[in-house]
Amino acid sequence: MPFENAPIQPRVLALVSAVLIAVASGTPYVFSIFAPQLVKQTGLSADQAATLSTALSLGGALGGLPAGITIDSLGPQFASVLGGLLTAVAFYILHKCYVDANNDVFLLMVALAISGFASILSFYSTIKCTTANWPHHRGSAGALPVAAYAVASLIFSYVNVRFFKDDTAGLLRFFYIFTPCVCIGCAYFLQIVDKKKHKKAPKDRNTAVGEQDPLLRSGSTSSLFGTGSPNGSRRQSIARIFSLWGTPRSSSTLSLDQMQRPLVQLPKHVRADSDAIYVAVEDTPVFVREGSPIWDHHLTKAIFSRVFFKFYLILGFMMGIGQMYIYSVGYIIVVLKQSDPNSKLSVGDVQAVQVSTIALASFLGRLTSGPISDVVRRKLNAQRIWCIAIAACVMLLGQYLVTKINSLDALTLPSFVVGLAFGFCFGTFPAIIADCFGTDGFTTLWGLMTTSGLLVVMQMTKLLAYTLKKNSDDDGVCIHGAACYSETFVVTQYMCLAVILFTLFTIWYNHRVFLRSNR
Incomplete structure (x- = not known):
C-alpha cells in the first residue's frame, strides 16, 4: 500500500x-x-x-x-x-x-x-x-x-x-x-512502519511526487540504497530541490509517462565528469574509478559523490565553528572577568548561565529548523539548503558579536545567537541528507557526516589558545577584554562568509542545472 x-x-x-x-x-x-x-x-x-x-x-x-x-x-x-x-x-x-x-x-x-x-x-x-x-x-x-x-x-x-x-x-x-x-x-515501538510494503508498492499513475525523495540516482536503481525502475528514478528533484527559489506550483501527482521520462538523456560521448548536467557532475565518483568493483557498492557511490563532499565541507565548517565557541566559552568568561575585576558576577555563575543559554538556544534552533525547512521545501518549492545559508548568516552575526562584547552581562547575546545557529544547522542537515541519498543507508552516511567538524574544531581551539597566550602576560592574564581573543573570531567570521558564499553557489548551480535540464 x-x-x-x-x-x-x-x-x-x-x-x-x-x-x-x-x-x-x-x-x-x-x-x-x-x-x-x-x-x-x-x-x-x-x-x-x-x-x-x-x-x-x-x-x-x-x-x-x-x-x-x-x-x-x-x-x-x-x-x-x-x-x-x-x-x-x-x-x-x-x-x-x-x-x-x-x-x-x-x-x-x-x-x-x-x-x-x-x-x-x-x-x-x-x-x-x-x-x-x-x-x-x-x-x-x-x-x-x-x-x-x-x-x-x-x-x-x-x-x-x-x-x-x-x-x-x-x-x-x-x-x-x-x-x-x-x-x-x-x-519495541521504535519501528520503521510498513517499510517492506512501501518498497513493494507498484508505481502507478497516481504515485505522488513526494513519495520518493532521494536526489542522487544511478542508472539502474531508484536510489543509492534501493531497487526500482531506472526511468522513474529521476523525477523527484525537478519540482523542488533544484529551484533557485521556487517553481510554479503544479499538480501533486505525475502521470506514468512523466514519471518515467529521464531527467536528461546523456549522450554516449559526454564524459561522466562533464558539467553539462547535474547528474553528470554530482554523481561522478571522486577518487574512485567508475566501473571498478568498489564503485558498485551503493555506499561508495554516495560517499565519493561530489554532492557528499559539498555537504561534508559545509557541515564541517558550521559544526567546527559552533563547537569551538561552545567548548571555549569558559576561557572567554575568564578573560572578561580578568578585564573587569570589579564585576560582582562569579566565573562559575556566568559559565552556568552561558551553558544553559547555549543549550536552550540550540534546542530552539533544532526544534524550529524542521518545520521551517519543510515549509521552505514543500510550500515555497525552494531548496532546503537555503536554511543552511540562513544559519550561516546567523552564525556570522554571533561570531561578530563575540568580538564586540566586553561585558559578562552581555555575553548571553552571542551565546544565544551561536547556539541558535548551531542548532538550526544541525537540525536541518539530516533531512537534507535523507532527501539526497534516501533513508535505507541514511545513518551510515549521517554518522560519517558528523565527523566533519573534528578537524575544524581542533584547529580553531588551538588558534584560540595561541591568541590568548600571545595577548597575555607571563602569568597568563589578559586584561584587554574582547581584544584578547578577537583575532580568532575574525577568522571564524571569514569562515562563515565562505560557507555562505559556497552555499549560495550550490543553490545557484542547482538552479542552473534545473533550467538546462528542462530546455
Whole structure:
C-alpha cells in the first residue's frame, strides 16, 4: 500500500518513543555535571582529567560511522537496545570507580568512550526511524528527537539539582538504570512502519511526487540504497530541490509517462565528469574509478559523490565553528572577568548561565529548523539548503558579536545567537541528507557526516589558545577584554562568509542545472 496511507498510530508511537530515547541518550551533556567530583574523588591530575573529555568526544565522533552501519544493517530497535546496554556498562564502571576511588585513567577513558558511542548509537536510531516514517515531513519529524537530545542537558541538570545534589554516586547510579530502561523499553515501538510494503508498492499513475525523495540516482536503481525502475528514478528533484527559489506550483501527482521520462538523456560521448548536467557532475565518483568493483557498492557511490563532499565541507565548517565557541566559552568568561575585576558576577555563575543559554538556544534552533525547512521545501518549492545559508548568516552575526562584547552581562547575546545557529544547522542537515541519498543507508552516511567538524574544531581551539597566550602576560592574564581573543573570531567570521558564499553557489548551480535540464 502507499506509504502515506500507512497506519498513523504506529508512526506516532515510534515518534514519541524516539523523543524519549533521544532525551535518555543525552548522557554526554551531563559529563560536566559529575566530572569535577569524579576527578576529585579519584585524585586525577589536570592533564589526566583533560583526557577524559577527549575520550568522551572521540567515542561519539569516531563512533558515528560504525553506529550508522549497525543501525542500517540491524535496524533502529536493535541499535537502541544495544545503546542502552552499553550505557549501563559505561556508567556502572564510572560508578564503581567513583565509589572505590579508582584512579585507573585507562579504565575511565574506556568507560567514557563507550558512553559516547552508546549515546549516538541510540540517538541516531531515532533519527533513522523518524526520517523513514515521515518521508513527507522529514524536517519536522526529525527535528523532534534532535531537539530532545539537545535539551537533555537542561533536564538532567534539573534532575541533579532536585534529586542528587551532593550525591554524585547516586547520579551515576541513576544513569546506569534510567537510560537502559528507557532505551530498551521504548525500542519495541521504535519501528520503521510498513517499510517492506512501501518498497513493494507498484508505481502507478497516481504515485505522488513526494513519495520518493532521494536526489542522487544511478542508472539502474531508484536510489543509492534501493531497487526500482531506472526511468522513474529521476523525477523527484525537478519540482523542488533544484529551484533557485521556487517553481510554479503544479499538480501533486505525475502521470506514468512523466514519471518515467529521464531527467536528461546523456549522450554516449559526454564524459561522466562533464558539467553539462547535474547528474553528470554530482554523481561522478571522486577518487574512485567508475566501473571498478568498489564503485558498485551503493555506499561508495554516495560517499565519493561530489554532492557528499559539498555537504561534508559545509557541515564541517558550521559544526567546527559552533563547537569551538561552545567548548571555549569558559576561557572567554575568564578573560572578561580578568578585564573587569570589579564585576560582582562569579566565573562559575556566568559559565552556568552561558551553558544553559547555549543549550536552550540550540534546542530552539533544532526544534524550529524542521518545520521551517519543510515549509521552505514543500510550500515555497525552494531548496532546503537555503536554511543552511540562513544559519550561516546567523552564525556570522554571533561570531561578530563575540568580538564586540566586553561585558559578562552581555555575553548571553552571542551565546544565544551561536547556539541558535548551531542548532538550526544541525537540525536541518539530516533531512537534507535523507532527501539526497534516501533513508535505507541514511545513518551510515549521517554518522560519517558528523565527523566533519573534528578537524575544524581542533584547529580553531588551538588558534584560540595561541591568541590568548600571545595577548597575555607571563602569568597568563589578559586584561584587554574582547581584544584578547578577537583575532580568532575574525577568522571564524571569514569562515562563515565562505560557507555562505559556497552555499549560495550550490543553490545557484542547482538552479542552473534545473533550467538546462528542462530546455
